[in-house]
Amino acid sequence: MTSEPLLTSDASAAEKRPRKSDGDRLSKLARHKHIVAQLTAAPTLRASEIAAALGVSGETIRRDLVELQEQKLINRTYGGASRPFALEPALTDRKTLMIAEREAIAAAIADLVLPNEVLMLAAGATTFHIARRLASRARDITVITHDYAIAGALAVNSSIRVLCCPGRYHPTEGYVFGTQTIANINSYEANRAIVSATGISARGANDADDEAGAIYGAMVKRAAEAILVADHSKFDQRALTVFAHWTDIDRLVTDRQPEGALATALREAGTEVIIAQP
Amino acid sequence: MTSEPLLTSDASAAEKRPRKSDGDRLSKLARHKHIVAQLTAAPTLRASEIAAALGVSGETIRRDLVELQEQKLINRTYGGASRPFALEPALTDRKTLMIAEREAIAAAIADLVLPNEVLMLAAGATTFHIARRLASRARDITVITHDYAIAGALAVNSSIRVLCCPGRYHPTEGYVFGTQTIANINSYEANRAIVSATGISARGANDADDEAGAIYGAMVKRAAEAILVADHSKFDQRALTVFAHWTDIDRLVTDRQPEGALATALREAGTEVIIAQP
DNA sequence: CTAATTATGTGGCAAGTCCCTCAAATGTTG
DNA sequence: CAACATTTGAGGGACTTGCCACATAATTAG
Structure with a gap:
């Protein structure tokens, strides 16, 4: 059992004389990474808060912010920093590509x-x-999801019940994954599963992340109706793991008519194709 | 086929028109709309710049920002405003009160x-x-949490493994709750549980939300050491449900020495009190 | 019409921030 | 080791912001 309070001692005792054995201090690069990373979790930061958290002077942080701004990694504000457009929580490509189709x-x-x-x-x-x-x-639907951005987006409608899956939190993608997630999904019955994919081909739907693919596959198997959404840029793309074959997918909702082998596979598997016009 | 749009909560219908020949200056509503609109184009604004652009005093803009923040339409920063962050509910309140103590x-x-x-x-x-x-x-710790803002904040450190609990998503608070959450917590063993409270009194720690209290109580019981954090504004506050008695709490970390009945209860229960100096 | 309410501006004051310079500490190179 | 560049902290002065109290203008209510 650990019982060494060490209570205050944060920024008062060992401050005057920084020695080389002071392993607590971060390098400049580490500070920069920390600041950028924090901005993915908070919309704005104050220089004084960063300085307190990292145990360095405000002047040092201010100099860091100048450099980070020159690298376009942050956006400076009076007294701190805010997130640049590019670092919105993993929405980079989402916001810029295929908006109309999606x-x-x-x-x-x-x-x-x-x-x-x-x-x-x-x-x-x-x-x-x-x-x-x-x-x-x-109105009055229940949504089971493992993605927190989705949970937050749905929650603004109070008639939607949002159930979140457990699991390990993926820092850059903002969703949970792992065996707990799969087990939780398998404990539900759902009318429909709506999943995306990195690519779709004649073999089926694939994803570049095996953990994500496992979750998509579990959802597809667990729901009475499986719907796959994919804009035409996903056609004939192939990635690491095929998580579902077309016989498992009831509907494909996309924005353009598939052709060639993909179209043949869809027809043979009996997957209904819905074309959404932008 | 259900086509029941009807729910567009865009709220741009009612245009209040104060019966006034406003030829010279903008109304308060017009200023507010201007500020919000500007924030869709720029990540941050400075109050002084808005004031200059709109030809009003800085104090007026500052009052505008207070109102807009209360409506969650903007995010206040020191010296101005930044875009609202829908994914992180109620983060603004947390940042304004008792910062030094916390x-x-x-x-x-x-x-x-x-x-x-x-x-x-x-x-x-x-x-x-x-x-x-x-x-x-x-470094190299594992954190189990039911709050997604906390998960996001921790995830910036790649040496921390973040495990999220399942449950029903609370739209305004940004955490999950319910029986699934409790059951998940009970499936773990942890070295420490760190919980907060709405208030603390001689009886123990209480919370205004029974669901949140149930989670805190489960964490306290499940961990080898239970730590309660509460700044001095929580002293002798009483709320709906007492989720833990002092005999269940090993340590209280606060910023001021408790007094009176609260101090007596802590001493009798053997709860160690750690005073953190701001 | 007058009175009450709301909105806005002004001035003062404390606190926070910015930027500059200088000095100390650290790291690098020969 | 010595010379040099880099990094960091401290201090001071100028400026900015936040907040408060109070006064004034505009709007609404009676």
């Missing part, structure tokens, strides 16, 4: 959902748009 | 934590500060 897909999905349904909604760029759309349209 | 408490907690420990960290204003502090100080 919005159209999201609208089509929202039309499918009926009151009192139970949905599983996986992490992803398009599914985040779906969550926003559902938040403004849907 | 930072001191957070620093004291960070000194207690050793590498390779397993912590349970509950939702709360002070515990959020603790998470930020741990993210910059701690």
Whole structure:
């Protein structure tokens, strides 16, 4: 058992004489990384707070902020820093690419959902748009998700019950994953699962992250109806792990008619293709 | 097929029009809209610049910012405003009150934590500060939490493993709660639980939310050592549910010496009191 | 119409921030 | 070891911000 309070001693005792054995002090690079990282969790920071947290002087932090601003890694404010556009929580590509297509897909999905349904909604760029759309349209539904951005987006509608999965938190993606997540998903029954993918091919839907793929696969198997959303940029893309074959997918919602082997595979598996017009 | 849009909560219908021939200056509402609109284009604004641009005094803009912040339409910074952060509910309140006290408490907690420990960290204003502090100080620890702001703050440190609890997502507070959350907490063993409270009194620690209290109580019972954090504004406050008695709490970390019945109860229960100096 | 309420500006004061310079500590190189 | 560059902290002065009390203008209510 540990019982060494060491109570105050934070920034008062060993401050005057920094010695080389003071392992607590961070290097400049470490401070910079820390500041940038903190900005993914908080919208703004104050220089004085950073200085207190890192145990360095405000002047040092201010100099750090100048450098970070020159590198466009932060946005300076009077008294601190704020997040630059680029570092919005993992929404970088989501906001810039295929917005119209994804919005159209999201609208089509929202039309499918009926009151009192139970949905599983996986992490992803398009599914985040779906969550926003559902938040403004849907009523009295239950959504099971492992993505916290989606949970937050849905929660603005108080008639939506949002159930979050347990698991290990993925720092850059903002969702949980792992065996606990899978087990939790398997404990539910849902009307529909809505999942995205890194790519879709004749073999089925694939993802670049095996942990994410495992979650998508579990959702697909667990729901009465499995819906895959993918804009046309995903056509014939192949990534690490194939998490579902077309026979497991009931509907594909996309923005353009598939062709070639992909179209053949969809037809043979009996997957309904819904084209959402932007 | 259900087409029930009807729920567009965009709230731009009612345009209040004060019967006045406003030819010279903008109304308060117009200023507010201007500020919010500007924030969609720029990440941050400075109050002094807004004041100059709109031809009003800085004090007026500052009052505007206070109102807009209360409506969660902006995020205040020192000297101005930044874009609102929908994913992090109620973060603004946490940053404004008792900062020095909470930072001191957070620093004291960070000194207690050793590498390779397993912590349970509950939702709360002070515990959020603790998470930020741990993210910059701690190494190789595992943290179990039900609060997503805390998860995000911790995740910036890649040596911290963050495990999130399942449960129902609380829209305004940003944490999960419910029977799933409790069951998940009970499935772990932890070295320490760090919980906050709405208030502390001679009877013990209480919370205004019974669901949150149930989680705090479960964490306290589950960990080898239970630590309660509470600044002095919590002294002798009483709220809905008492979730832990002092005999269950091993340490109280606060910023001021308790007095009267509270001090007596702490002494009789053998709870160690750690005073963190701001 | 007058009175009450609200909105806005002004001035003062404490605190915070910025930027500059200088000095000490640290790291690097020959 | 010595010389040099880099990093950091401290101090001071100028400026900015936040907050308060109070006065004034504008709007609403009676």
